[in-house]
Amino acid sequence: MLEINNLHASVVDIENSEILNGINLKVGKGEVHAIMGPNGSGKSTLANVLMGRPDYLVTDGDVTLEGESILELRPDQRAHLGMFLAFQYPAEIPGVRPWQFLKAALDSKAESRGEDKMSVRNFSKLFDEKVEAVGINPNLVKRSLNEGFSGGEKKRNEMLQLEVLQPALAILDETDSGLDVDALRIVAEGVNSMRSPERSFIVVTHYQRLLNYITPDVVHILVKGKIVKTGGADLALEVEKDGYQEYLEAAGANA
Amino acid sequence: MTLATPAVAVEKFSGAYESLAAGSSDVPEWLKAVRQQGWATFSELGLPTKRRGNELWKYTNLQPLAAADFAYIVGGLVTVDQIKAAGPWDDAWNTIVVVDGKFSAELSNLHDTVGLDAGSLAEAISSGKGDIESQLASLAGREEYAFTALSTAFIEDGAYIAIADGTELEQPIQVVFVTSDDAESRASYPRMVVDAGANTSIVLIETYLNLSDSAQFSAPVGELFAGDQSTIRHYRVQIENESSFHLGTTRVRQLADSNFTSTSFAVGASIARNDVHTLLDAPGATCTLHGLYMTSGSQQQDQEISTTHAKPGCSSNQFYKGILSGKSHAVFSGKVVVMRDAQKSDATQKDLNLLLSRGAEIDAKPSLEIYADDVTVAHGATAGHVDKDTLFYLQSxxxxxxxxxxxxxxxxxxxxxxxxxxxxxxxxxxxxxxxRIPILLAESDTIGTA
Structure with a gap:
C-alpha cells in the first residue's frame, strides 16, 4: 500500500532545518502501524509530509502509494487517491458548515475520478447516518466548521470526516492529544469500526494510552527523524514503562 | 468657511441647477429656499478633493468624477421585468420604484396596507404630507457636506414612506432606485424620507442598480425618522455598474428606545461611498450598523459610518467586513461620538478585511470621540489574507x-x-x-502566502 524510502524533509525556506533524516517504512493493506516518539522527533512532520503540507520540503527519498510516487501530487490529489490526515489541530473555519465542506470534498473526488457527484439527498442521508455513528452533536455540525468546538468535539469531527470520506489510508496525527478517556474511546471505536482488510492506518502518538484501545499490528519508534526500532504491539508497552530515554541516548551517541 | 482653493467642478452642475430653479414655479416656496441653500453650500464647497486637512476624503480620489459629464434628465423608460431581473423582488413586498430620480407609479407595486403611506416624494411635497416640510433636508442638507448639499439643490422626487403610530408590518417595503437603460450618462439625486411613528415596526430595503453599462452619477440621500419605541430593520443593496459613481448618504434620527438595525451590501460602482450617520437623540435608543463590501478591479468602496450618542443609555454597534482583490481600494471610516450628557453609553466598532491580492488596499480608521465619563467602548480593525493552514486543511x-x-x-x-x-x-x-467570488479569485495573488 504505502512505501517510504529514505525520506528526508526540512522546513521550507529554512536552511539546515532537516526534520526527517531517512525514514524507511512499509505499510501493507489492512495494517495498523503506530508511530511513537518523544516531542520533536518528527512524527507530526512525517504525517504532514505524507499528506503534502506545503510548509515542508522533501529533500531526498520517495513515497509511493500502490507503487506510484505521490511526492509531486497536491494534497487534494493525494486525498483523491484515498489518503486522509486527521489533524492534531483541526482548522477553525468560520462560516463554513461541515456538511457543505464534506459535500465539496466528495464532489471533488468524484470529479477527479470521472464519477457522478452524489445527489444532495443521498449525501444528506449518508451524512446524518455518520453523524449518529460518530456520536457528534447534530447541532454542532450545523455551525461553522470547528469554530467554538471543544478539543474533543474537534476530534470527533475529524472522525466524522473519516467516516464520510472512507479513505484507503488514514493517518492520525496525535489524534489523542487533549482528549479525556471518554473521547479517546470514541476515537478508538471509530478507528476500530473502520478497520478492514482494504484499509490501512498510521497512528501517530506520543503516549501508549491510545494503543490500549487500538491494537496496532506494528509499532515504530521515531527519534530525531529516524525510525530507531520496530516491533509488535508490546513495544508500545515497553515504551510506556521505560520511556524514550534509552532511544534518545542511543540516537545522541550515534549523532 | 473660507477655502484656499477654488471649489471644484461647480460649473458642471450649475446649468442644470439654473434650469431646474427657473422651471419650478409650482414648487412650494419652502422647497425653493431649501434648494437654494443646498446650491449655495455646494457652490462654495465644490466636489471634495484630497487636499490637506480634508480628513473625510483623504483616501478617496474623486478626480474621475470631476472629469466626467452627466446629463440631468429625470425619469426614463424601464420595465418591471428589467427590474426583477436585475435586483431582489417579491410580489408580496410593497415596492416603490424610482427611475432616474423620479417616482414611477406604473412600476411600483404597492398594496393597500393599513398604516402605511408609501409613494412619491414629489407628491408628498406638493400636498404637504405629515411633517415633510420640517423633515426634508433636516438631517441631510443643511450641513456642510458637498454631496448632501448638491442633492439638496436638486430635490425633486424620490420616495416618501410614512408609518402610522402603532403599525407593525411584517412584509418589507422596498425602494428600488434604478437608472434607465440608455447610453446617456446621467446624474440623479433621488431622496427618500421615512417617517416611522411611535411603536412601529418595519423592514425597509433600499436597492440601487442601473440597467445600462455607461457611467452614471447618483447622490441619493435617505432621511429616516425613528419614533419612540420603533423598530426599523434596514437593508441597503448597492450593485451599480463598475463605471458609475455612487455617493450615497443615510441619516437617521432615533427617538426613545427605538431600534435601528442596518445591513449594507456594497459591491457596485467605480467609486462608491456609503455614508451613514445615526443620531441617538433620546434615551434607550440602539443602533446596529453592519455591512459587507467586496471590491475588484480598480473599484473604490468607502464606508463612512458614524454614530452620535447624544442622550444617556444608548448603545451602538458598527461591524463591517470587506473582501478586496485586484487593485481595488476600500475605506472604513467609523466614528462614534459620545456627547457630554450621554452617560451609560455602550459603543463597539469593528472592521475585518480579507485581502486577496497584493495590489488591494484597505484604509481602516475606527475612531472614538468621548465627552462623557461613564461609557463602555471597544474598537478594532484587521486586514488579513486567506490562511494557508486552513487552505491545506480543506485540500487534505x-x-x-x-x-x-x-x-x-x-x-x-x-x-x-x-x-x-x-x-x-x-x-x-x-x-x-x-x-463575484470567481471574479475576486481571478485577481487574487496572495492566497497561501500569509
Missing part, C-alpha cells in the same frame, strides 16, 4: 485549491449574508456573492 480532504479558496471567501462573507432575512433578498445577495 480532497477539495481542489480553487474550490477551497471559494469556500473560505464565502465563509468569510457568510455571517453578513445571514443577516439578510427576507427570503428573496437573501437569495439575491447570496447569488451576487457567488457570482
Amino acid at each position: 480532504r480532497g477539495v481542489d485549491e480553487e474550490t477551497a479558496k471559494a469556500i473560505l471567501v464565502r465563509g468569510f462573507a457568510e455571517e453578513m449574508l445571514n443577516e439578510f432575512e427576507p427570503k428573496a433578498l437573501n437569495d439575491f445577495v447570496e447569488r451576487i456573492t457567488d457570482e
Whole structure:
C-alpha cells in the first residue's frame, strides 16, 4: 500500500532545518502501524509530509502509494487517491458548515475520478447516518466548521470526516492529544469500526494510552527523524514503562 | 468657511441647477429656499478633493468624477421585468420604484396596507404630507457636506414612506432606485424620507442598480425618522455598474428606545461611498450598523459610518467586513461620538478585511470621540489574507485549491449574508456573492502566502 524510502524533509525556506533524516517504512493493506516518539522527533512532520503540507520540503527519498510516487501530487490529489490526515489541530473555519465542506470534498473526488457527484439527498442521508455513528452533536455540525468546538468535539469531527470520506489510508496525527478517556474511546471505536482488510492506518502518538484501545499490528519508534526500532504491539508497552530515554541516548551517541 | 482653493467642478452642475430653479414655479416656496441653500453650500464647497486637512476624503480620489459629464434628465423608460431581473423582488413586498430620480407609479407595486403611506416624494411635497416640510433636508442638507448639499439643490422626487403610530408590518417595503437603460450618462439625486411613528415596526430595503453599462452619477440621500419605541430593520443593496459613481448618504434620527438595525451590501460602482450617520437623540435608543463590501478591479468602496450618542443609555454597534482583490481600494471610516450628557453609553466598532491580492488596499480608521465619563467602548480593525493552514486543511480532504479558496471567501462573507432575512433578498445577495467570488479569485495573488 504505502512505501517510504529514505525520506528526508526540512522546513521550507529554512536552511539546515532537516526534520526527517531517512525514514524507511512499509505499510501493507489492512495494517495498523503506530508511530511513537518523544516531542520533536518528527512524527507530526512525517504525517504532514505524507499528506503534502506545503510548509515542508522533501529533500531526498520517495513515497509511493500502490507503487506510484505521490511526492509531486497536491494534497487534494493525494486525498483523491484515498489518503486522509486527521489533524492534531483541526482548522477553525468560520462560516463554513461541515456538511457543505464534506459535500465539496466528495464532489471533488468524484470529479477527479470521472464519477457522478452524489445527489444532495443521498449525501444528506449518508451524512446524518455518520453523524449518529460518530456520536457528534447534530447541532454542532450545523455551525461553522470547528469554530467554538471543544478539543474533543474537534476530534470527533475529524472522525466524522473519516467516516464520510472512507479513505484507503488514514493517518492520525496525535489524534489523542487533549482528549479525556471518554473521547479517546470514541476515537478508538471509530478507528476500530473502520478497520478492514482494504484499509490501512498510521497512528501517530506520543503516549501508549491510545494503543490500549487500538491494537496496532506494528509499532515504530521515531527519534530525531529516524525510525530507531520496530516491533509488535508490546513495544508500545515497553515504551510506556521505560520511556524514550534509552532511544534518545542511543540516537545522541550515534549523532 | 473660507477655502484656499477654488471649489471644484461647480460649473458642471450649475446649468442644470439654473434650469431646474427657473422651471419650478409650482414648487412650494419652502422647497425653493431649501434648494437654494443646498446650491449655495455646494457652490462654495465644490466636489471634495484630497487636499490637506480634508480628513473625510483623504483616501478617496474623486478626480474621475470631476472629469466626467452627466446629463440631468429625470425619469426614463424601464420595465418591471428589467427590474426583477436585475435586483431582489417579491410580489408580496410593497415596492416603490424610482427611475432616474423620479417616482414611477406604473412600476411600483404597492398594496393597500393599513398604516402605511408609501409613494412619491414629489407628491408628498406638493400636498404637504405629515411633517415633510420640517423633515426634508433636516438631517441631510443643511450641513456642510458637498454631496448632501448638491442633492439638496436638486430635490425633486424620490420616495416618501410614512408609518402610522402603532403599525407593525411584517412584509418589507422596498425602494428600488434604478437608472434607465440608455447610453446617456446621467446624474440623479433621488431622496427618500421615512417617517416611522411611535411603536412601529418595519423592514425597509433600499436597492440601487442601473440597467445600462455607461457611467452614471447618483447622490441619493435617505432621511429616516425613528419614533419612540420603533423598530426599523434596514437593508441597503448597492450593485451599480463598475463605471458609475455612487455617493450615497443615510441619516437617521432615533427617538426613545427605538431600534435601528442596518445591513449594507456594497459591491457596485467605480467609486462608491456609503455614508451613514445615526443620531441617538433620546434615551434607550440602539443602533446596529453592519455591512459587507467586496471590491475588484480598480473599484473604490468607502464606508463612512458614524454614530452620535447624544442622550444617556444608548448603545451602538458598527461591524463591517470587506473582501478586496485586484487593485481595488476600500475605506472604513467609523466614528462614534459620545456627547457630554450621554452617560451609560455602550459603543463597539469593528472592521475585518480579507485581502486577496497584493495590489488591494484597505484604509481602516475606527475612531472614538468621548465627552462623557461613564461609557463602555471597544474598537478594532484587521486586514488579513486567506490562511494557508486552513487552505491545506480543506485540500487534505480532497477539495481542489480553487474550490477551497471559494469556500473560505464565502465563509468569510457568510455571517453578513445571514443577516439578510427576507427570503428573496437573501437569495439575491447570496447569488451576487457567488457570482463575484470567481471574479475576486481571478485577481487574487496572495492566497497561501500569509
